[in-house]
Amino acid sequence: MAMLEIRNLHASVGGNEILKGVDLTVGPGEVHAIMGPNGSGKSTLAHVLAGRPGYEVTRGTVLYRGRDLLAMKPEERAREGVFLAFQYPVEIPGVSNVYFLKNALNAIRKHRGLPELDAMDFLQLTREKARLVQIDEDLVKRPVNEGFSGGEKKRNEIFQMAVLEPTLAILDETDSGLDIDALRIVAAGVNALRAADRSMLVVTHYQRLLNYIVPDFLHVLVDGQIARSGGKELAVELEEKGYAWLEKEPAASPARA
Amino acid sequence: MTVEAVAQERVFVPALEAVDRARLRGEPEWLAVRRLEARDRFAKLGFPTAKLEEWRTTNVAPILSTPWLPETGATHAVRAAAGGPGVRVLSLAEALHEEPEILEKTLGRIANDENSAFAALNLALAEDVVCVLVAPGAAVEAPIEIVFHGPAKDELAVLSPRCLIVAGGRSEATVVERHTGTGAYFRNAVTEIVLGESAVLRHYKLQRESLEAFHLQSIAVSQARASHFRSVLAAFGGALARTDIRVDLEGEGSECTLDGLFVGAGSQHLDTHTTIAHVAPHTTSREVYKGVLDGRARGVFHGRIVVRPGAQKTDAMQTNKNLLLSRDALVDSTPALEIFADDVKCKHGSTIGQLDAAALFYLRSRGIGEREARALLTRAFAADVAGRIALPALRAEIEETLDRSLSDAAREGTA
Numbered sequence: 057m058a059m060l061e062i063r064n065l066h067a068s069v070g071g072n073e074i075l076k077g078v079d080l081t082v083g084p085g086e087v088h089a090i091m092g093p094n095g096s097g098k099s100t101l102a103h104v105l106a107g108r109p110g111y112e113v114t115r116g117t118v119l120y121r122g123r124d125l126l127a128m129k130p131e132e133r134a135r136e137g138v139f140l141a142f143q144y145p146v147e148i149p150g151v152s153n154v155y156f157l158k159n160a161l162n163a164i165r166k167h168r169g170l171p172e173l174d175a176m177d178f179l180q181l182t183r184e185k186a187r188l189v190q191i192d193e194d195l196v197k198r199p200v201n202e203g204f205s206g207g208e209k210k211r212n213e214i215f216q217m218a219v220l221e222p223t224l225a226i227l228d229e230t231d232s233g234l235d236i237d238a239l240r241i242v243a244a245g246v247n248a249l250r251a252a253d254r255s256m257l258v259v260t261h262y263q264r265l266l267n268y269i270v271p272d273f274l275h276v277l278v279d280g281q282i283a284r285s286g287g288k289e290l291a292v293e294l295e296e297k298g299y300a301w302l303e304k305e306p307a308a309s310p311a312r313a
Numbered sequence: 314m315t316v317e318a319v320a321q322e323r324v325f326v327p328a329l330e331a332v333d334r335a336r337l338r339g340e341p342e343w344l345a346v347r348r349l350e351a352r353d354r355f356a357k358l359g360f361p362t363a364k365l366e367e368w369r370t371t372n373v374a375p376i377l378s379t380p381w382l383p384e385t386g387a388t389h390a391v392r393a394a395a396g397g398p399g400v401r402v403l404s405l406a407e408a409l410h411e412e413p414e415i416l417e418k419t420l421g422r423i424a425n426d427e428n429s430a431f432a433a434l435n436l437a438l439a440e441d442v443v444c445v446l447v448a449p450g451a452a453v454e455a456p457i458e459i460v461f462h463g464p465a466k467d468e469l470a471v472l473s474p475r476c477l478i479v480a481g482g483r484s485e486a487t488v489v490e491r492h493t494g495t496g497a498y499f500r501n502a503v504t505e506i507v508l509g510e511s512a513v514l515r516h517y518k519l520q521r522e523s524l525e526a527f528h529l530q531s532i533a534v535s536q537a538r539a540s541h542f543r544s545v546l547a548a549f550g551g552a553l554a555r556t557d558i559r560v561d562l563e564g565e566g567s568e569c570t571l572d573g574l575f576v577g578a579g580s581q582h583l584d585t586h587t588t589i590a591h592v593a594p595h596t597t598s599r600e601v602y603k604g605v606l607d608g609r610a611r612g613v614f615h616g617r618i619v620v621r622p623g624a625q626k627t628d629a630m631q632t633n634k635n636l637l638l639s640r641d642a643l644v645d646s647t648p649a650l651e652i653f654a655d656d657v658k659c660k661h662g663s664t665i666g667q668l669d670a671a672a673l674f675y676l677r678s679r680g681i682g683e684r685e686a687r688a689l690l691t692r693a694f695a696a697d698v699a700g701r702i703a704l705p706a707l708r709a710e711i712e713e714t715l716d717r718s719l720s721d722a723a724r725e726g727t728a
Contacts, residue, residue: 106678109670134680146675150693159689160679167680199693200675216679 057122059084059224059255060105065116066280067104073114074100076280082224085252089266090259091291092277093299098259099143101277102228105257106140107133120224134160135167139222141213143229148200153212154182156200157219164220185218189245207238214245225249226257231265243268263295278302325434328471329356332437341409347421351436358430367428370613370645371555371584376499376527381471399451400486401444402459408444408477415446420477423505424533426559432531435503439475445488449481449509456487456517456704461502463494463523472500478516482509482537489707490518493550494526502530508540510564515543517702521714522550524579531557538564538593545702546573547711548583549718555584555613562589562596562624573602574698574711576718577610577642584613591624591657598628603698604635605691606642607719616661617649624654631661636694638668638687638719688716 060082067075074097082088092098104111105118107130118125125133148156161181162172173181186193191211201209210230217225227246231239246269250256258269266274266288274291276284276299283302284290332352337345360377361368401411408416420442424432443459464470478488492500500522508514522528528551534542548554560569575583583606589598604612614633635644648661668690676686695715702708 108674108678129683130674130677131680131682131686134678140678142675142678146669146672148672148675148690148693150696151689156676156679156681156689159685160676160681163680163682163685220679 058082058119059086059121060125060257061117061119063117065101065104065118066114067100068112068114069100069110074280075104077116078277078280078282080275080282082255082257084255085250086273087250087256087258087269087271089269089271089274089291090257090277091261091263091274091294093303094261096277097280098261098277099228102140102143102226102257102259105133105226106130106138131163134220134222135164137223139217139220139225141210141217141225141227141230143232145201145204145209145213147202147204149202151200153196153198153200154178157182157216160216161219182219185215188218188248189215190241191215206233207235210234210238210242211245214242214249218245218249221254223253224255224257226259228259229261230258231260231262239265240268263291266291276302325355329434329437341413341417343417344409344420348437351421351433354427355430355433355437358428358433361430367586370615371553371582373529373553375553379469379497379499379527381469381499397453397455399448399484400453400457401446402457403444403446405442405444408442408446412444412446415479416444416477419479419505419507421505423507423535424503424531424559426531426533429531429557431501431529432503435473435475435501435531438471438473438501439503440473442475442477445476445478447478447480447484447486447512447514449484451481451484451486453484453486456489458489458491460491460493461500463496463500463526464498468496468498470498472498472502474500474502476502476504478504478506478514480506480508480512480514480540483511484509485513487515487517487703489704490516492518492520492522492528492530495523497523497525499527500529502528504530504532506532506534506542508534508536508542508567510537511539512537513541513543515703516545517704517707518544518546518548518556519707519711520546520548520550520554520556522554524550524552524581526551528554530555532559534558534560534569536560536562536564536567536569539566540564541567542569543701544569544571544573545698546571546575546585547699547714548573548575548585549714551581551583553582555586557586557588559588560590560598561592562598563592565593566595567593568597569599570701571598571600571602572698572701574605574695574715575602575612575614576605576695576715577612578607578718579610580608581610582613583610584615586613586615586617588617588619589629591618591620591627591629594624595626596624596628598630600631601698601701602633603695604633604644604646605638605695605715605719606635606644607638609639609641611642612644614644614663615647615649617651618659618661620650620652620654620657620659622653625656627654627657627659629657629659633663634694635663635665636668636691637665638691684720688719691719692716
């Protein structure tokens with residue numbers, strides 16, 4: 057069974073149709089990259105998959121491990137193993153990272169019929185995962201993202217991903233705003249989390265990230281549709297030619313990975 | 314005669330008539346005179362109407378339409394626990410015996426607003442006064458706890474609890490005042506607080522009245538030179554509840570911090586009026602009040618800062634932030650600065666908003682249910698005020714009460 061099957065997905069934000077028939081299949085353990093120019097619908101796709109209110113699906117279906125993803129509330133998707141690393145992580149003053157994450161993890165564990173982790177076990181888990189993504193333990197204790205630098209926020213997203221251990225991780229422009237050192241650290245964290253039973257959808261504007269997170273498949277989203285799909289070599293082509301040549305072509309046949 | 318006046322006559326006049334020389338026998342002359350004056354003042358002022366600017370936001374007419382038992386000035390089940398050596402918690406009779414001079418100087422003289430009908434009513438009716446006397450120089454570590462319960466039986470009682478807190482020079486103490494009860498009653502409370510030179514006093518008021526109860530309290534504070542007053546008010550209860558806090562920074566270099574949280578749901582009405590008077594130079598005030606309102610609740614924050622002539626180098630900062638959790642909730646936020654000195658720093662700000670949709674989605678996208686996510690963000694909104702309380706157990710209690718009062722309201726809303 058595919059991890060994710062998107063069929064003819066149309067979605068609107070504020071009455072504007074952004075996604076105009078996206079087709080995409082992601083198998084277990086696969087890493088798919090989605091590239092595309094600004095405004096092509098990459099972030100919209102990521103948010104629709106995570107269930108953001110205000111993103112209205114007008115047509116099409118999304119099956120996640122054979123189940124109707126679109127019928128689930130955002131929290132249900134998370135408990136079923138979907139994780140979105142935000143392009144712009146939200147600052148939440150007054151809520152500590154650890155407290156937030158412990159609540160999240162225990163909600164997920166409860167949903168899966170696992171016992172809740174106590175404070176000691178949770179602390180040990182966060183220490184181990186903090187090392188994995190090289191995040192300062194002080195940041196872990198601070199209010200969620202408050203006063204974090206851009207790089208710290210992105211690292212915190214990957215840290216949360218490491219703790220929550222999703223089966224489908226969607227990374228929305230995790231590379232944007234990162235310098236090369238931060239990018240290496242974030243990518244190393246992501247690569248450490250690659251697993252046979254975990255799929256990833258890596259949304260990015262720049263080919264650079266794909267030097268560090270090497271995808272199995274690459275899709276180019278143009279004007280709300282997947283204009284081209286291929287292997288990682290497609291990234292090199294995009295690097296040389298940009299997106300313009302795809303925009304001028306007539307709509308390509310729906311891509312299948 | 315209006316309906317209100319008839320009700321007033323039926324309920325409060327007989328009670329006030331009972332306040333006569335005979336009943337006051339045994340009290341010193343000065344106190345009897347103050348009580349009789351208070352009785353007459355209330356009779357003259359009557360219940361305030363919405364026409365009065367001070368009462369524009371809170372309609373007390375529902376208090377008058379309840380058939381209260383026209384007896385009682387009993388404070389009802391006060392429990393006071395002394396905080397350790399250096400502090401005495403006394404009844405009025407004991408305090409009059411042990412410290413007649415302190416009482417004569419302070420009782421009824423701090424809450425001295427001639428226009429406050431309710432403070433007058435309390436002074437006339439209060440049978441007892443919880444007197445907390447902190448010795449000069451004493452550092453009292455354990456908090457002094459005062460609990461005002463509701464009526465013991467299910468009776469429509471008028472309660473007139475009164476406190477007098479006198480912190481001697483260079484003393485340090487913490488007083489926790491709780492107001493709680495079940496059923497319908499009208500609590501009309503007054504607390505008078507005096508800080509001597511360089512005294513530090515923390516005053517925490519936790520108001521968790523029954524949702525059928527009416528609660529009014531005047532807290533009046535007088536501060537001598539270099540004293541610090543830190544107040545946290547957490548108001549959750551009552552059909553109608555209002556707290557008036559007045560602080561007079563009379564001594565040079567004195568400082569007050571007034572923080573508060575009011576949380577209302579259902580059809581509750583919660584009002585806080587504060588007045589900080591900078592009387593002396595180099596006085597500082599800091600004020601952060603937060604309102605959380607759900608259902609059809611209404612909140613009022615009225616924060617007045619007065620800088621008197623000569624109070625140069627005054628430094629005042631006031632913030633009021635409000636969180637509305639439903640479309641029908643309402644808040645009325647009015648800052649008022651009256652500045653009569655020219656070398657001062659005064660800042661105020663007020664906001665009204667809803668829960669941040671982006672933060673809500675962020676939490677839900679991590680598996681936290683919508684209701685828990687809302688509760689978490691609401692708690693976070695209130696966290697800095699709760700964080701001002703130096704007693705961890707009380708802080709936790711306030712956070713729990715916040716969670717519970719809003720989830721109760723959510724249930725009420727879905728029922």
